[in-house]
Amino acid sequence: MTQPIRVLLAKVGLDGHDRGVKVVARTLRDAGMDVIYSGLHRTPEEVVTAAIQEDVDVLGVSLLSGVQLTVFPKIFQLLASKGADDMIVVAGGVMPDEDVVEIKRMGVREVLLQDTPPDEIVQTLTRLVAERGER
Amino acid sequence: MSRYVPSSELVERAARGEVPAIGRLISRAEAGMPEARGALATIYRRAGRAHVIGLTGVPGSGKSTLVAALTARLRTQGLKVGIVAVDPSSPYSGGAILGDRIRMSDLVNDPGVYIRSMATRGAMGGLARATLDAVDILDLGGFDTIIIETVGVGQDEVEIAKASHTTVVVSAPGLGDEIQAIKAGMLEIADIHVVSKCDRSDANRTLVDIKQMLTLGAATSAKPEWQTPVVGVSSYTGEGFDALTRAIDRHRDVAFGTASGSRRQLAIARFRLEKTAENLLIERFAKAAVTRAPALAERLRRRDADPYSLANELLAASFERGSAHERDHHRPPHFAEDHW
Incomplete structure (x- = not known):
């Protein structure tokens, strides 16, 4: 029996745009995943702590405020220092193409921007977890 | 943990309070992984220290918010608190939105608090199949008090009373006559009744209703060492939490120090x-x-x-x-x- 994929969807910083992340939460729920939503205005520390306590397969960070180059280095540093470097991190939202390249270089596995079809989000997460294997 | 860590090794790490190991063991318990069963057996034998509080009530009665406020109180007593919050899985897709954590965000930066969200995955009764395994794992991990928050319940999801040392039933004001239906199912299982949202003007009515229901059953109550208190709280103003914490302390003494407590543990x-x-x-x-x-x-x-x-x-x-x-x-x- 396959287990539901566990996902933490997080909003970090002052970004108050959560319509998109709620649509994604609903989409993943309807695809049979366990979705934990952080709520708005969380710090990278809070998000990483929650992701580790919840032992999620995927940490998805939604950003529409342009702070990706500040937030992701912090998140990866915290994950590594807390012994959770096997966490799959994905990003969503709106950001410039050059930032997409940059955060992928930092370790973000996929960046699913605002025009990504819901099915593709589901397929991407499913593929990433399958590639990782059992843990 | 980039490689596969055997569950037996995770047990030792969890026993030292390492949060990633605790989290991973709970996941393996949830998955029913055969590899983890031996580890869970070890954990069960080594656990048994923690005071397990079950908290239940109808959807929207303020359970998660109350857990957060109660946990903050327990932390001032120096107790480490583990929380397992259960939310329903979709009967259609099997997926779930686990939202209890949002109400507890003030606790996230406290290393003496561990919060785990859990989906029911088809289990009835208000708990998930792995909820009690998670309680054992947290117990081993050094958490003194473990709070299980059930799904928002209706009338007969009373498993929590059979799984916890202290059962707290949360009622909210403003449910009008429907409160009667809840009382019929829940009156018997409460060790402590809480009326939430006591900053609301209609809360007193609910308090009085529950107190009166309790007096009707006093003659046949099978709990000689314990009189079920009814506590009004407001997570908004902080009112009532001293009384609630005192009631929980007193009930812990009953649960661990009396004949009826021993019978409860056997049950x-x-x-x-x-x-x-x-x-x-x-x-x-x-x-x-x-x-x-x-x-x-x-x-x-x-x-x-x-x-x-x-x-x-x-x-x-x-x-x-x-x-x-x-x-x-x-x-x-x-x-x-x-x-x-």
Whole structure:
């Protein structure tokens, strides 16, 4: 029996745009995943702590405020220092193409921007977890 | 943890309070991973220190918010608090939105608090199948008090009372006459009644209603060492939490220091035993049903046989030697098939 994929969807910083992340939460729920939503205005520390306590397969960070180059280095540093470097991190939202390249270089596995079809989000997460294997 | 860490090693890490190990063990318990069963057995034998508080109530009664406020109080007493918050899985997709954590965000930066969200995944009764495993893991991890928050319940999801040392039932004002229906199911299981949202003007009515219901049953109450208190709280103003914390402290003394407490602990063990057996039965039955039910259903449709005979056939198939479920790795160790 396959287990539901566990996902933490997080909003970090002052970004108050959560319509998109709620649509994604609903989409993943309807695809049979366990979705934990952080709520708005969380710090990278809070998000990483929650992701580790919840032992999620995927940490998805939604950003529409342009702070990706500040937030992701912090998140990866915290994950590594807390012994959770096997966490799959994905990003969503709106950001410039050059930032997409940059955060992928930092370790973000996929960046699913605002025009990504819901099915593709589901397929991407499913593929990433399958590639990782059992843990 | 980039490589696969054996569960036996995770047990030692969890015992030292390492949060990633605790989190991973709970995931493996939830997945029912055969590799983890030995570790869970070790954990069960080593656990048993923690005070387990079950908190239940109707959806929207303020359970998660109350757990957060209560936990903050328990932290001032120096107690480490583990929280397992259960939310429902979709009956259609099997997925879930686990939202209890949002109400507890003030606690996230406190290393003395661990919060785990858990989906019911089809389990009835208000708990998820792995909830009590998670409690044991947190107990081993050094958490002094473990709060189980059930799903928002209706009338008969009362398993929490059979699994916790102290059961807190949360009622909210403003449910009007519907409160009567809740009382009929929940009155018996509460060790402590809480009326939430006491900053609201109609809260007093609810408090009085519950107190009066309790006096009606006083003569037949089977709890000689304990008078069920009714506490009004407001997570918004902070009112009532001193009284609630005191009531919980007093009940912990009853749970761990009296004859009725010992009886309760035995009842908890009995429930755990029967529930685990029930889950093993369901697991075997579900596997047999996948392969056998289609053909049996076809015979039933043709009226070749009656429902009882075919159901018995299906049950018998659940315990056949050499059937599909015997060969796979999900078989629990030491399961005494010969006795079936």
